[in-house]
Amino acid sequence: MPLTPNGFPVMLTFDLDAETMWTARDPKNAERPVVLSQGAYGWKVGTGRILELLDRYGVKATFFVPGLVIEQRWALCEEILKRGHEIGHHSWSHRWILTLTPEEEREEMERGLEIIERLSGRKPAGWRSPAAELSPITMPLLLEKGFSYSSNFFDDDSPYLHVHEGRQTDLVEFPFAWVLDDAPFFQYSITLPGRTMQAPSAVAEAWCAEFDTLYAEDRAFTLAMHPQIIGRGSRLLALERLIEHIRGHEGVWFARCDVVAEALRPALKAAAGTAGTGAA
Numbered sequence: 001m002p003l004t005p006n007g008f009p010v011m012l013t014f015d016l017d018a019e020t021m022w023t024a025r026d027p028k029n030a031e032r033p034v035v036l037s038q039g040a041y042g043w044k045v046g047t048g049r050i051l052e053l054l055d056r057y058g059v060k061a062t063f064f065v066p067g068l069v070i071e072q073r074w075a076l077c078e079e080i081l082k083r084g085h086e087i088g089h090h091s092w093s094h095r096w097i098l099t100l101t102p103e104e105e106r107e108e109m110e111r112g113l114e115i116i117e118r119l120s121g122r123k124p125a126g127w128r129s130p131a132a133e134l135s136p137i138t139m140p141l142l143l144e145k146g147f148s149y150s151s152n153f154f155d156d157d158s159p160y161l162h163v164h165e166g167r168q169t170d171l172v173e174f175p176f177a178w179v180l181d182d183a184p185f186f187q188y189s190i191t192l193p194g195r196t197m198q199a200p201s202a203v204a205e206a207w208c209a210e211f212d213t214l215y216a217e218d219r220a221f222t223l224a225m226h227p228q229i230i231g232r233g234s235r236l237l238a239l240e241r242l243i244e245h246i247r248g249h250e251g252v253w254f255a256r257c258d259v260v261a262e263a264l265r266p267a268l269k270a271a272a273g274t275a276g277t278g279a280a
Contacts, residue, residue, distance in 0.1 A: 004263040007253035009159075009220040010211075010246055011174060011260060012061040012239075013088075013151065014050060015128065016227055018043050018069045020094035024130060039228055043073050046231020051083055053236060057243050062257040064090035064128040064151075067112035070119055077119055086256040087116060088126035089147075097133045109141050125258035128152060128224075139164050142171060149174060149261040157219040159260075161268045168272055172261040174222045180210060181224040186235060200238035207238075208245045215249055220260075 019039035022029040029035045047063075054061055063080050065087050070077045080087060091097075092108040100108065116124045125148040129138065132152050142150060143164060149172040150162070162171045178184045185198040185206075207223065214221050223242075230239055246252050255263075 004253060004260065004267075006255070006263060007251040008215055008218070008249070009260045009264070010252055010254045011220070011222045011257050012054075012059060012225070012243075012254065013128070013223065013257065014047075014061060014063045014225050014227055014230070015090060016042060016047060016063050016065045016069055016073075017090070017094050017130075018066075018073065018228070020066050020068055021226070021228065024094040024096060042226065042228030042231060043069070043076055046227030046229075047076060047080070049231050049233075049236055050227055051079070051085075053240060053243075054085070055083065057240075057247070057254075059243065059254045060084050060086075060256050060259075061254075062086040062088050062126065064088040064126070065116075066090045066094045066130075067092040067108075067115040068094070070115050074119070081120055086126070086258050087120060087124065088128060088151075088257065089113065089116060089124040090128050091130050094130045096131050097129055097135045097138060100135070102135070102137050105135060105137060106141065109145065113145065125149060125261065126151060143169060147171060149257055151176065151222060151224075151257060154178075157214055157217065159220050159264055159268065161265075161272050168269075170265060170269070172265060172268065174220070174257055174260070176222045176224050179206065180222060182226060182230045182235070186229045186232075200234045203235070204238035204241040204245075207242045211242070211246055215252070221246070222257075 019036045021039050022035050063085055065077060089112050092111040097105055127142055127147050128151045134152060151174040153173055153175045154177050156175045159172055159174050162169045162173055185203045188195055188197050211221050230236060
C-alpha cells in the first residue's frame with residue numbers, strides 16, 4: 001500500500017459509548033445503576049484523562065460518539081472538538097444494527113447525522129457501527145449520505161476503497177481487528193464465566209507487536225478503544241507506552257481518520273484502477 005505523503009498512518013480511535021454500551025445490550029440495564037456506572041466512568045473520568053494524554057503528545061484522534069451521548073454530554077463533546085479531535089458517527093443509541101428494522105436503522109443514522117452537524121457545524125466524515133455490525137442496508141446508507149470513510153471491517157491490514165454491487169466507490173475503509181481493540185483484553189462481566197482481564201503490560205506488548213508488523217509491511221495502524229475501558233489509570237499507561245513506542249519509529253503520522261482518508265484516497269483510487277481491492 002502506498003504511504004501517505006505524511007508518512008505511516010497511525011489512527012487512535014475512541015468509542016465514547018458511555019451508558020449506551022450497556023443499555024443497548026440489555027434495556028433492563030437502564031434500571032441497574034451500578035451497571036450504568038461503568039459507562040458513566042467513560043465520560044466522568046476516562047475521556048478527560050485521554051484528552052490530557054493526547055494533548056501531552058500532540059496527537060489528534062477520532063472519537064466515535066452515539067448521538068444520544070452527544071445530546072447528554074454536549075459540553076464534553078464540544079471540548080473534544082475544541083482540542084482538535086474528530087467526532088465520527090456511531091449511531092444514535094448504540095443499539096446493535098442487526099436488531100433493527102430498516103426503518104429504525106435509517107432513523108438511527110439520520111438522528112445521529114443531525115446532532116453531529118449541529119454540534120460541529122458539518123456532517124461527520126466517518127462511520128463505525130455499534131459492535132461492528134452491518135446490515136444489508138448499511139452500506140447503501142453510507143454511500144447515500146456521502147460518508148468519506150468507514151471503520152468496521154476485519155478483512156485487511158491496509159486501508160482500501162469499498163466495492164459495492166460491483167461498483168468502485170470513494171468510501172475508504174480503515175479495517176481493524178479484535179486484537180486492536182481494548183474490549184477483548186479488558187472488558188469484564190460477571191455474566192460471562194471465564195472472562196478474565198489482561199494485565200496492561202501484556203496489552204501494551206501485544207499492541208506494540210502489532211504495530212511493528214504493520215509498520216514493517218507499510219500497512220496502517222488503527223486502534224479502537226473505549227474511554228470507559230482504556231481510561232482507567234493503569235490501562236492508559238499502556239496506551240502511553242504504545243505511543244512512545246510508535247514515536248520511536250521514523251516517518252510515523254498520528255492523525256484523525258478523516259484527515260488520513262483524504263490523504264490516502266488519491267493513491268487508493270490509482271491502485272484500484274490497476275488491481276483489485278477489498279470489497280464490502
